[in-house]
Amino acid sequence: MNWLTDYVKPKLSSLVNRKEPPSDLWTKCGCGERTLYVSDLKENLNVCSYCDFHMGMDVNSRLKSLFDNENYELIEVPFENNDPLKFKDLKKYTDRMKAAQKKTDQKDAAILAKGEIGSTKVVVFILDFNFMGGSMGQFVGEAFKIGCQNAVNLNCPFISVASSGGARMQEGIVSLMQLPKTVAAVNMLDQNKIPYVSVLTHPTTGGVSASFAMLGDIIIAEKGSMIGFAGKRVIEETIKEQLPEDFQTAEYLLEHGMVDMVVHRKELNQTLSKVLSFVKK
Ligand SMILES: [Zn+2]
Known part of the structure:
Protein backbone atom coordinates (compact mmCIF):
# COMPACT_ATOMS: atom_id res chain seq x y z
CA MET A 1 0.00 0.00 0.00
CA HIS A 54 -41.57 42.90 -6.86
CA MET A 55 -38.47 41.31 -8.37
CA GLY A 56 -38.14 40.26 -12.00
CA MET A 57 -39.92 37.08 -13.03
CA ASP A 58 -38.89 34.53 -15.66
CA VAL A 59 -41.42 34.23 -18.50
CA ASN A 60 -42.51 30.70 -17.65
CA SER A 61 -43.41 31.60 -14.06
CA ARG A 62 -45.13 34.72 -15.38
CA LEU A 63 -47.20 32.73 -17.85
CA LYS A 64 -48.20 30.24 -15.15
CA SER A 65 -49.17 33.00 -12.75
CA LEU A 66 -51.29 34.83 -15.32
CA PHE A 67 -53.43 32.16 -16.93
CA ASP A 68 -56.26 30.25 -15.27
CA ASN A 69 -55.05 26.86 -13.97
CA GLU A 70 -51.55 27.64 -15.37
CA ASN A 71 -53.03 26.61 -18.69
CA TYR A 72 -51.91 28.28 -21.93
CA GLU A 73 -50.71 27.63 -25.44
CA LEU A 74 -47.66 29.34 -26.94
CA ILE A 75 -48.03 31.20 -30.25
CA GLU A 76 -45.14 30.69 -32.64
CA VAL A 77 -43.23 33.77 -33.85
CA PRO A 78 -40.90 33.19 -36.83
CA PHE A 79 -37.32 33.87 -35.85
CA GLU A 80 -34.46 35.02 -38.03
CA ASN A 81 -31.09 36.29 -36.97
CA ASN A 82 -31.26 40.02 -37.40
CA ASP A 83 -28.04 41.99 -37.24
CA PRO A 84 -28.44 44.80 -39.79
CA LEU A 85 -25.41 46.77 -38.57
CA LYS A 86 -23.14 43.75 -38.00
CA PHE A 87 -22.91 45.39 -34.61
CA LYS A 88 -19.99 44.92 -32.27
CA ASP A 89 -19.06 46.71 -29.05
CA LEU A 90 -17.14 44.73 -26.46
CA LYS A 91 -18.77 41.64 -27.94
CA LYS A 92 -20.47 40.89 -31.24
CA TYR A 93 -24.26 41.32 -31.18
CA THR A 94 -24.63 37.75 -32.52
CA ASP A 95 -22.56 36.47 -29.58
CA ARG A 96 -24.67 38.45 -27.09
CA MET A 97 -27.76 36.91 -28.67
CA LYS A 98 -26.35 33.40 -28.40
CA ALA A 99 -25.46 33.96 -24.72
CA ALA A 100 -28.94 35.34 -23.96
CA GLN A 101 -30.61 32.43 -25.78
CA LYS A 102 -28.56 29.98 -23.74
CA LYS A 103 -29.28 31.78 -20.48
CA THR A 104 -33.05 32.06 -20.94
CA ASP A 105 -33.81 29.16 -23.29
CA GLN A 106 -35.82 31.64 -25.39
CA LYS A 107 -35.26 32.81 -28.98
CA ASP A 108 -35.56 36.48 -28.12
CA ALA A 109 -37.00 38.82 -25.49
CA ALA A 110 -40.70 38.37 -26.32
CA ILE A 111 -43.09 35.50 -25.89
CA LEU A 112 -46.70 35.10 -27.06
CA ALA A 113 -49.35 32.87 -25.60
CA LYS A 114 -53.10 32.38 -25.61
CA GLY A 115 -55.41 30.98 -23.01
CA GLU A 116 -57.98 32.18 -20.51
CA ILE A 117 -57.83 34.67 -17.66
CA GLY A 118 -60.93 34.71 -15.48
CA SER A 119 -62.55 32.46 -18.13
CA THR A 120 -62.05 35.15 -20.79
CA LYS A 121 -60.09 34.11 -23.86
CA VAL A 122 -56.99 36.36 -24.25
CA VAL A 123 -53.75 36.72 -26.18
CA VAL A 124 -50.80 37.65 -23.97
CA PHE A 125 -47.49 39.23 -25.00
CA ILE A 126 -44.66 39.16 -22.44
CA LEU A 127 -41.25 40.80 -22.46
CA ASP A 128 -38.47 38.91 -20.71
CA PHE A 129 -36.10 41.26 -18.87
CA ASN A 130 -33.60 38.40 -18.50
CA PHE A 131 -33.12 38.45 -22.26
CA MET A 132 -30.92 41.48 -23.00
CA GLY A 133 -32.94 43.66 -20.63
CA GLY A 134 -36.20 42.93 -22.45
CA SER A 135 -34.99 45.23 -25.21
CA MET A 136 -37.11 45.71 -28.32
CA GLY A 137 -35.58 44.80 -31.65
CA GLN A 138 -37.17 43.48 -34.82
CA PHE A 139 -38.29 40.17 -33.33
CA VAL A 140 -40.00 41.83 -30.36
CA GLY A 141 -41.85 44.30 -32.59
CA GLU A 142 -42.91 41.48 -34.89
CA ALA A 143 -44.07 39.35 -31.95
CA PHE A 144 -46.17 42.25 -30.69
CA LYS A 145 -47.74 42.70 -34.12
CA ILE A 146 -48.47 38.97 -34.49
CA GLY A 147 -50.01 38.99 -31.00
CA CYS A 148 -52.34 41.84 -31.99
CA GLN A 149 -53.30 40.05 -35.22
CA ASN A 150 -54.08 36.89 -33.24
CA ALA A 151 -56.30 38.87 -30.85
CA VAL A 152 -58.15 40.33 -33.84
CA ASN A 153 -58.57 36.90 -35.45
CA LEU A 154 -59.75 35.33 -32.20
CA ASN A 155 -61.84 38.43 -31.41
CA CYS A 156 -60.50 38.51 -27.84
CA PRO A 157 -58.70 41.08 -25.61
CA PHE A 158 -54.95 41.58 -25.93
CA ILE A 159 -52.68 41.91 -22.90
CA SER A 160 -49.05 42.98 -22.86
CA VAL A 161 -46.81 42.54 -19.84
CA ALA A 162 -43.78 44.80 -20.21
CA SER A 163 -40.39 44.90 -18.50
CA SER A 164 -37.76 46.52 -20.62
CA GLY A 165 -34.77 48.80 -20.82
CA GLY A 166 -36.09 50.14 -24.15
CA ALA A 167 -35.09 49.81 -27.79
CA ARG A 168 -32.31 47.36 -28.67
CA MET A 169 -29.50 49.70 -29.63
CA GLN A 170 -27.54 46.91 -31.34
CA GLU A 171 -30.15 46.96 -34.13
CA GLY A 172 -29.82 50.72 -34.62
CA ILE A 173 -32.65 52.39 -36.51
CA VAL A 174 -34.40 49.04 -37.06
CA SER A 175 -35.08 48.90 -33.32
CA LEU A 176 -36.46 52.46 -33.36
CA MET A 177 -38.77 51.49 -36.22
CA GLN A 178 -40.45 49.04 -33.83
CA LEU A 179 -41.94 52.00 -31.97
CA PRO A 180 -44.25 53.14 -34.82
CA LYS A 181 -44.78 49.49 -35.79
CA THR A 182 -46.14 48.54 -32.37
CA VAL A 183 -48.17 51.78 -32.24
CA ALA A 184 -49.71 50.85 -35.61
CA ALA A 185 -50.54 47.41 -34.21
CA VAL A 186 -52.30 49.04 -31.22
CA ASN A 187 -54.25 51.20 -33.70
CA MET A 188 -55.27 48.04 -35.52
CA LEU A 189 -56.69 46.69 -32.23
CA ASP A 190 -58.56 49.93 -31.79
CA GLN A 191 -60.04 49.81 -35.30
CA ASN A 192 -61.24 46.28 -34.65
CA LYS A 193 -62.62 47.23 -31.21
CA ILE A 194 -60.28 44.81 -29.45
CA PRO A 195 -59.59 45.83 -25.82
CA TYR A 196 -55.90 46.26 -24.98
CA VAL A 197 -54.71 45.97 -21.38
CA SER A 198 -51.11 47.00 -20.73
CA VAL A 199 -49.39 45.69 -17.60
CA LEU A 200 -46.23 47.54 -16.60
CA THR A 201 -43.75 45.73 -14.40
CA HIS A 202 -40.39 46.68 -12.94
CA PRO A 203 -38.74 48.29 -14.88
CA THR A 204 -40.53 49.61 -17.98
CA THR A 205 -38.45 52.30 -19.62
CA GLY A 206 -37.14 53.82 -22.86
CA GLY A 207 -38.65 52.95 -26.25
CA VAL A 208 -41.10 50.45 -24.76
CA SER A 209 -42.64 53.04 -22.43
CA ALA A 210 -42.51 55.48 -25.36
CA SER A 211 -44.62 53.17 -27.54
CA PHE A 212 -47.11 50.37 -26.91
CA ALA A 213 -46.70 50.11 -23.12
CA MET A 214 -48.37 53.46 -22.41
CA LEU A 215 -51.10 52.99 -25.02
CA GLY A 216 -53.30 50.46 -23.23
CA ASP A 217 -57.02 51.15 -22.99
CA ILE A 218 -56.40 50.20 -19.40
CA ILE A 219 -52.92 50.48 -17.89
CA ILE A 220 -52.08 48.45 -14.80
CA ALA A 221 -48.75 48.82 -13.02
CA GLU A 222 -47.27 46.32 -10.59
CA LYS A 223 -46.67 47.75 -7.14
CA GLY A 224 -43.39 49.63 -6.76
CA SER A 225 -42.29 49.27 -10.38
CA MET A 226 -40.06 51.86 -11.94
CA ILE A 227 -41.69 53.27 -15.06
CA GLY A 228 -40.34 56.10 -17.17
CA PHE A 229 -38.57 57.10 -20.35
CA ALA A 230 -35.13 58.47 -19.43
CA GLY A 231 -33.55 57.83 -16.03
CA LYS A 232 -34.18 60.19 -13.12
CA ARG A 233 -30.55 61.39 -12.95
CA VAL A 234 -30.49 62.24 -16.67
CA ILE A 235 -33.66 64.32 -16.32
CA GLU A 236 -32.34 66.08 -13.22
CA GLU A 237 -29.15 66.98 -15.03
CA THR A 238 -31.08 68.24 -18.06
CA ILE A 239 -33.67 70.36 -16.32
CA LYS A 240 -31.34 71.32 -13.42
CA GLU A 241 -34.01 70.52 -10.86
CA GLN A 242 -34.32 67.98 -8.13
CA LEU A 243 -37.10 65.44 -8.66
CA PRO A 244 -39.23 63.91 -5.90
CA GLU A 245 -38.05 60.73 -4.18
CA ASP A 246 -40.88 58.60 -5.62
CA PHE A 247 -40.51 59.99 -9.17
CA GLN A 248 -41.13 57.32 -11.86
CA THR A 249 -42.69 54.82 -9.46
CA ALA A 250 -45.99 53.13 -10.27
CA GLU A 251 -47.59 54.95 -7.31
CA TYR A 252 -46.35 58.36 -8.51
CA LEU A 253 -47.71 57.69 -12.00
CA LEU A 254 -51.08 56.66 -10.55
CA GLU A 255 -51.26 59.92 -8.59
CA HIS A 256 -50.48 61.86 -11.78
CA GLY A 257 -52.97 60.05 -13.99
CA MET A 258 -50.52 58.11 -16.13
CA VAL A 259 -51.70 54.64 -15.03
CA ASP A 260 -55.15 53.44 -14.03
CA MET A 261 -54.30 50.99 -11.28
CA VAL A 262 -51.41 49.81 -9.14
CA VAL A 263 -51.73 46.14 -8.29
CA HIS A 264 -49.86 43.68 -6.10
CA ARG A 265 -48.54 40.78 -8.19
CA LYS A 266 -50.53 38.28 -6.15
CA GLU A 267 -53.71 40.08 -7.19
CA LEU A 268 -52.82 40.51 -10.85
CA ASN A 269 -54.74 37.51 -12.18
CA GLN A 270 -57.84 38.46 -10.16
CA THR A 271 -57.63 42.12 -11.22
CA LEU A 272 -57.20 41.17 -14.87
CA SER A 273 -60.15 38.78 -14.59
CA LYS A 274 -62.30 41.62 -13.27
CA VAL A 275 -61.10 44.13 -15.87
CA LEU A 276 -61.65 41.61 -18.68
CA SER A 277 -65.17 40.88 -17.48
CA PHE A 278 -65.92 44.59 -17.97
CA VAL A 279 -64.47 44.88 -21.44
CA LYS A 280 -65.31 41.60 -23.11
CA LYS A 281 -67.99 41.62 -25.72
ZN1 LIG B 1 -36.67 43.08 0.11
Whole structure:
Protein backbone atom coordinates (compact mmCIF):
# COMPACT_ATOMS: atom_id res chain seq x y z
CA MET A 1 0.00 0.00 0.00
CA ASN A 2 1.28 3.39 -0.93
CA TRP A 3 0.54 5.65 2.00
CA LEU A 4 1.01 8.80 -0.06
CA THR A 5 -1.37 7.95 -2.92
CA ASP A 6 -3.90 5.91 -0.94
CA TYR A 7 -4.20 7.97 2.18
CA VAL A 8 -2.66 11.44 1.94
CA LYS A 9 -3.78 12.27 -1.60
CA PRO A 10 -7.52 11.58 -1.08
CA LYS A 11 -7.39 13.51 2.20
CA LEU A 12 -5.77 16.47 0.50
CA SER A 13 -8.06 16.45 -2.53
CA SER A 14 -11.14 16.24 -0.32
CA LEU A 15 -9.90 19.38 1.39
CA VAL A 16 -9.07 21.18 -1.85
CA ASN A 17 -12.15 20.09 -3.80
CA ARG A 18 -14.56 20.74 -0.98
CA LYS A 19 -17.94 21.38 -2.54
CA GLU A 20 -19.17 24.94 -2.20
CA PRO A 21 -22.86 25.22 -1.46
CA PRO A 22 -24.66 25.93 -4.76
CA SER A 23 -24.89 29.68 -5.34
CA ASP A 24 -28.38 29.53 -6.81
CA LEU A 25 -29.98 28.62 -3.49
CA TRP A 26 -29.96 32.21 -2.27
CA THR A 27 -30.47 35.53 -3.88
CA LYS A 28 -30.43 39.15 -2.83
CA CYS A 29 -33.63 41.16 -2.76
CA GLY A 30 -33.78 44.17 -5.09
CA CYS A 31 -34.00 46.35 -1.96
CA GLY A 32 -30.45 45.20 -1.26
CA GLU A 33 -31.34 44.54 2.40
CA ARG A 34 -32.26 40.89 2.51
CA THR A 35 -30.90 37.60 1.33
CA LEU A 36 -33.74 35.33 0.29
CA TYR A 37 -34.14 31.61 -0.18
CA VAL A 38 -34.81 31.10 -3.92
CA SER A 39 -37.48 28.42 -3.51
CA ASP A 40 -39.40 30.56 -0.95
CA LEU A 41 -39.12 33.51 -3.30
CA LYS A 42 -40.50 31.49 -6.23
CA GLU A 43 -43.39 30.35 -4.08
CA ASN A 44 -44.09 34.00 -3.34
CA LEU A 45 -44.15 34.93 -7.10
CA ASN A 46 -40.73 36.58 -6.75
CA VAL A 47 -41.99 39.17 -4.30
CA CYS A 48 -39.73 39.85 -1.31
CA SER A 49 -41.58 38.74 1.82
CA TYR A 50 -39.82 41.40 3.92
CA CYS A 51 -40.13 44.60 1.87
CA ASP A 52 -42.70 43.52 -0.76
CA PHE A 53 -40.34 44.48 -3.60
CA HIS A 54 -41.57 42.90 -6.86
CA MET A 55 -38.47 41.31 -8.37
CA GLY A 56 -38.14 40.26 -12.00
CA MET A 57 -39.92 37.08 -13.03
CA ASP A 58 -38.89 34.53 -15.66
CA VAL A 59 -41.42 34.23 -18.50
CA ASN A 60 -42.51 30.70 -17.65
CA SER A 61 -43.41 31.60 -14.06
CA ARG A 62 -45.13 34.72 -15.38
CA LEU A 63 -47.20 32.73 -17.85
CA LYS A 64 -48.20 30.24 -15.15
CA SER A 65 -49.17 33.00 -12.75
CA LEU A 66 -51.29 34.83 -15.32
CA PHE A 67 -53.43 32.16 -16.93
CA ASP A 68 -56.26 30.25 -15.27
CA ASN A 69 -55.05 26.86 -13.97
CA GLU A 70 -51.55 27.64 -15.37
CA ASN A 71 -53.03 26.61 -18.69
CA TYR A 72 -51.91 28.28 -21.93
CA GLU A 73 -50.71 27.63 -25.44
CA LEU A 74 -47.66 29.34 -26.94
CA ILE A 75 -48.03 31.20 -30.25
CA GLU A 76 -45.14 30.69 -32.64
CA VAL A 77 -43.23 33.77 -33.85
CA PRO A 78 -40.90 33.19 -36.83
CA PHE A 79 -37.32 33.87 -35.85
CA GLU A 80 -34.46 35.02 -38.03
CA ASN A 81 -31.09 36.29 -36.97
CA ASN A 82 -31.26 40.02 -37.40
CA ASP A 83 -28.04 41.99 -37.24
CA PRO A 84 -28.44 44.80 -39.79
CA LEU A 85 -25.41 46.77 -38.57
CA LYS A 86 -23.14 43.75 -38.00
CA PHE A 87 -22.91 45.39 -34.61
CA LYS A 88 -19.99 44.92 -32.27
CA ASP A 89 -19.06 46.71 -29.05
CA LEU A 90 -17.14 44.73 -26.46
CA LYS A 91 -18.77 41.64 -27.94
CA LYS A 92 -20.47 40.89 -31.24
CA TYR A 93 -24.26 41.32 -31.18
CA THR A 94 -24.63 37.75 -32.52
CA ASP A 95 -22.56 36.47 -29.58
CA ARG A 96 -24.67 38.45 -27.09
CA MET A 97 -27.76 36.91 -28.67
CA LYS A 98 -26.35 33.40 -28.40
CA ALA A 99 -25.46 33.96 -24.72
CA ALA A 100 -28.94 35.34 -23.96
CA GLN A 101 -30.61 32.43 -25.78
CA LYS A 102 -28.56 29.98 -23.74
CA LYS A 103 -29.28 31.78 -20.48
CA THR A 104 -33.05 32.06 -20.94
CA ASP A 105 -33.81 29.16 -23.29
CA GLN A 106 -35.82 31.64 -25.39
CA LYS A 107 -35.26 32.81 -28.98
CA ASP A 108 -35.56 36.48 -28.12
CA ALA A 109 -37.00 38.82 -25.49
CA ALA A 110 -40.70 38.37 -26.32
CA ILE A 111 -43.09 35.50 -25.89
CA LEU A 112 -46.70 35.10 -27.06
CA ALA A 113 -49.35 32.87 -25.60
CA LYS A 114 -53.10 32.38 -25.61
CA GLY A 115 -55.41 30.98 -23.01
CA GLU A 116 -57.98 32.18 -20.51
CA ILE A 117 -57.83 34.67 -17.66
CA GLY A 118 -60.93 34.71 -15.48
CA SER A 119 -62.55 32.46 -18.13
CA THR A 120 -62.05 35.15 -20.79
CA LYS A 121 -60.09 34.11 -23.86
CA VAL A 122 -56.99 36.36 -24.25
CA VAL A 123 -53.75 36.72 -26.18
CA VAL A 124 -50.80 37.65 -23.97
CA PHE A 125 -47.49 39.23 -25.00
CA ILE A 126 -44.66 39.16 -22.44
CA LEU A 127 -41.25 40.80 -22.46
CA ASP A 128 -38.47 38.91 -20.71
CA PHE A 129 -36.10 41.26 -18.87
CA ASN A 130 -33.60 38.40 -18.50
CA PHE A 131 -33.12 38.45 -22.26
CA MET A 132 -30.92 41.48 -23.00
CA GLY A 133 -32.94 43.66 -20.63
CA GLY A 134 -36.20 42.93 -22.45
CA SER A 135 -34.99 45.23 -25.21
CA MET A 136 -37.11 45.71 -28.32
CA GLY A 137 -35.58 44.80 -31.65
CA GLN A 138 -37.17 43.48 -34.82
CA PHE A 139 -38.29 40.17 -33.33
CA VAL A 140 -40.00 41.83 -30.36
CA GLY A 141 -41.85 44.30 -32.59
CA GLU A 142 -42.91 41.48 -34.89
CA ALA A 143 -44.07 39.35 -31.95
CA PHE A 144 -46.17 42.25 -30.69
CA LYS A 145 -47.74 42.70 -34.12
CA ILE A 146 -48.47 38.97 -34.49
CA GLY A 147 -50.01 38.99 -31.00
CA CYS A 148 -52.34 41.84 -31.99
CA GLN A 149 -53.30 40.05 -35.22
CA ASN A 150 -54.08 36.89 -33.24
CA ALA A 151 -56.30 38.87 -30.85
CA VAL A 152 -58.15 40.33 -33.84
CA ASN A 153 -58.57 36.90 -35.45
CA LEU A 154 -59.75 35.33 -32.20
CA ASN A 155 -61.84 38.43 -31.41
CA CYS A 156 -60.50 38.51 -27.84
CA PRO A 157 -58.70 41.08 -25.61
CA PHE A 158 -54.95 41.58 -25.93
CA ILE A 159 -52.68 41.91 -22.90
CA SER A 160 -49.05 42.98 -22.86
CA VAL A 161 -46.81 42.54 -19.84
CA ALA A 162 -43.78 44.80 -20.21
CA SER A 163 -40.39 44.90 -18.50
CA SER A 164 -37.76 46.52 -20.62
CA GLY A 165 -34.77 48.80 -20.82
CA GLY A 166 -36.09 50.14 -24.15
CA ALA A 167 -35.09 49.81 -27.79
CA ARG A 168 -32.31 47.36 -28.67
CA MET A 169 -29.50 49.70 -29.63
CA GLN A 170 -27.54 46.91 -31.34
CA GLU A 171 -30.15 46.96 -34.13
CA GLY A 172 -29.82 50.72 -34.62
CA ILE A 173 -32.65 52.39 -36.51
CA VAL A 174 -34.40 49.04 -37.06
CA SER A 175 -35.08 48.90 -33.32
CA LEU A 176 -36.46 52.46 -33.36
CA MET A 177 -38.77 51.49 -36.22
CA GLN A 178 -40.45 49.04 -33.83
CA LEU A 179 -41.94 52.00 -31.97
CA PRO A 180 -44.25 53.14 -34.82
CA LYS A 181 -44.78 49.49 -35.79
CA THR A 182 -46.14 48.54 -32.37
CA VAL A 183 -48.17 51.78 -32.24
CA ALA A 184 -49.71 50.85 -35.61
CA ALA A 185 -50.54 47.41 -34.21
CA VAL A 186 -52.30 49.04 -31.22
CA ASN A 187 -54.25 51.20 -33.70
CA MET A 188 -55.27 48.04 -35.52
CA LEU A 189 -56.69 46.69 -32.23
CA ASP A 190 -58.56 49.93 -31.79
CA GLN A 191 -60.04 49.81 -35.30
CA ASN A 192 -61.24 46.28 -34.65
CA LYS A 193 -62.62 47.23 -31.21
CA ILE A 194 -60.28 44.81 -29.45
CA PRO A 195 -59.59 45.83 -25.82
CA TYR A 196 -55.90 46.26 -24.98
CA VAL A 197 -54.71 45.97 -21.38
CA SER A 198 -51.11 47.00 -20.73
CA VAL A 199 -49.39 45.69 -17.60
CA LEU A 200 -46.23 47.54 -16.60
CA THR A 201 -43.75 45.73 -14.40
CA HIS A 202 -40.39 46.68 -12.94
CA PRO A 203 -38.74 48.29 -14.88
CA THR A 204 -40.53 49.61 -17.98
CA THR A 205 -38.45 52.30 -19.62
CA GLY A 206 -37.14 53.82 -22.86
CA GLY A 207 -38.65 52.95 -26.25
CA VAL A 208 -41.10 50.45 -24.76
CA SER A 209 -42.64 53.04 -22.43
CA ALA A 210 -42.51 55.48 -25.36
CA SER A 211 -44.62 53.17 -27.54
CA PHE A 212 -47.11 50.37 -26.91
CA ALA A 213 -46.70 50.11 -23.12
CA MET A 214 -48.37 53.46 -22.41
CA LEU A 215 -51.10 52.99 -25.02
CA GLY A 216 -53.30 50.46 -23.23
CA ASP A 217 -57.02 51.15 -22.99
CA ILE A 218 -56.40 50.20 -19.40
CA ILE A 219 -52.92 50.48 -17.89
CA ILE A 220 -52.08 48.45 -14.80
CA ALA A 221 -48.75 48.82 -13.02
CA GLU A 222 -47.27 46.32 -10.59
CA LYS A 223 -46.67 47.75 -7.14
CA GLY A 224 -43.39 49.63 -6.76
CA SER A 225 -42.29 49.27 -10.38
CA MET A 226 -40.06 51.86 -11.94
CA ILE A 227 -41.69 53.27 -15.06
CA GLY A 228 -40.34 56.10 -17.17
CA PHE A 229 -38.57 57.10 -20.35
CA ALA A 230 -35.13 58.47 -19.43
CA GLY A 231 -33.55 57.83 -16.03
CA LYS A 232 -34.18 60.19 -13.12
CA ARG A 233 -30.55 61.39 -12.95
CA VAL A 234 -30.49 62.24 -16.67
CA ILE A 235 -33.66 64.32 -16.32
CA GLU A 236 -32.34 66.08 -13.22
CA GLU A 237 -29.15 66.98 -15.03
CA THR A 238 -31.08 68.24 -18.06
CA ILE A 239 -33.67 70.36 -16.32
CA LYS A 240 -31.34 71.32 -13.42
CA GLU A 241 -34.01 70.52 -10.86
CA GLN A 242 -34.32 67.98 -8.13
CA LEU A 243 -37.10 65.44 -8.66
CA PRO A 244 -39.23 63.91 -5.90
CA GLU A 245 -38.05 60.73 -4.18
CA ASP A 246 -40.88 58.60 -5.62
CA PHE A 247 -40.51 59.99 -9.17
CA GLN A 248 -41.13 57.32 -11.86
CA THR A 249 -42.69 54.82 -9.46
CA ALA A 250 -45.99 53.13 -10.27
CA GLU A 251 -47.59 54.95 -7.31
CA TYR A 252 -46.35 58.36 -8.51
CA LEU A 253 -47.71 57.69 -12.00
CA LEU A 254 -51.08 56.66 -10.55
CA GLU A 255 -51.26 59.92 -8.59
CA HIS A 256 -50.48 61.86 -11.78
CA GLY A 257 -52.97 60.05 -13.99
CA MET A 258 -50.52 58.11 -16.13
CA VAL A 259 -51.70 54.64 -15.03
CA ASP A 260 -55.15 53.44 -14.03
CA MET A 261 -54.30 50.99 -11.28
CA VAL A 262 -51.41 49.81 -9.14
CA VAL A 263 -51.73 46.14 -8.29
CA HIS A 264 -49.86 43.68 -6.10
CA ARG A 265 -48.54 40.78 -8.19
CA LYS A 266 -50.53 38.28 -6.15
CA GLU A 267 -53.71 40.08 -7.19
CA LEU A 268 -52.82 40.51 -10.85
CA ASN A 269 -54.74 37.51 -12.18
CA GLN A 270 -57.84 38.46 -10.16
CA THR A 271 -57.63 42.12 -11.22
CA LEU A 272 -57.20 41.17 -14.87
CA SER A 273 -60.15 38.78 -14.59
CA LYS A 274 -62.30 41.62 -13.27
CA VAL A 275 -61.10 44.13 -15.87
CA LEU A 276 -61.65 41.61 -18.68
CA SER A 277 -65.17 40.88 -17.48
CA PHE A 278 -65.92 44.59 -17.97
CA VAL A 279 -64.47 44.88 -21.44
CA LYS A 280 -65.31 41.60 -23.11
CA LYS A 281 -67.99 41.62 -25.72
ZN1 LIG B 1 -36.67 43.08 0.11
